[in-house]
């Protein structure tokens with residue numbers, strides 16, 4: 001193995017151990033949690049290594065970086081998740097490679113995603129991004145819709161051609177009542193997921209937890225964790 005592959009394999013094994021331990025502690029089975037490796041800022045060669053090591057889900061947050069990377073890795077059996085704030089003028093590009101968009105947070109974006117998915121003949125899995133620190137605007141600083149806005153958006157996605165409503169996503173807030181209380185934040189997301197599934201039983205995905213707080217996410221019931229630095233290393237630049 002190359003040095004880089006050895007390094008990534010070792011990191012991946014540690015993350016696997018953490019997820020397994022967290023599942024055991026929560027009385028959950030390992031297959032209830034899917035690992036998504038966040039590859040932003042890292043090259044396509046790392047994505048290829050991850051695929052060789054058995055990773056099947058990767059995530060990106062900027063279309064400019066993600067589009068060429070996904071094209072370079074089009075031969076690999078990967079699911080691509082888009083997890084960043086998404087401008088409507090990037091939607092056509094994102095829909096060309098993303099199997100999932102986890103950052104759906106406004107009606108205009110749903111309309112654009114639906115139009116482009118239909119045009120491309122693709123089905124895009126959508127997660128509503130929830131901002132647990134949303135201010136009076138009803139929107140989070142890093143994207144996301146306030147809990148009160150979930151139902152309306154969910155109904156919109158569920159009725160939109162080319163889109164599939166898959167669940168909810170959140171990022172642990174740095175401000176507001178949940179700052180520093182990751183597990184409480186993720187438990188709140190689980191409650192919101194329970195509400196959502198009354199009307200949309202198939203929307204079972206709960207995406208929460210990153211390198212520093214994946215244990216809290218698994219304890220709260222997350223079905224998907226999004227891990228970057230713990231697998232690939234500290235990012236060379238902010239992303």
Ligand SMILES: *Cc1c(COP(=O)(O)O)cnc(C)c1O
Pocket residue numbers: 038040061083084171209210211212226227228229230239
């Ligand atoms: C970067 C990012 C992650 C991964 O964060 P790490 O701290 O590197 O594990 C997860 N989710 C989103 C939305 C991100 O932008």
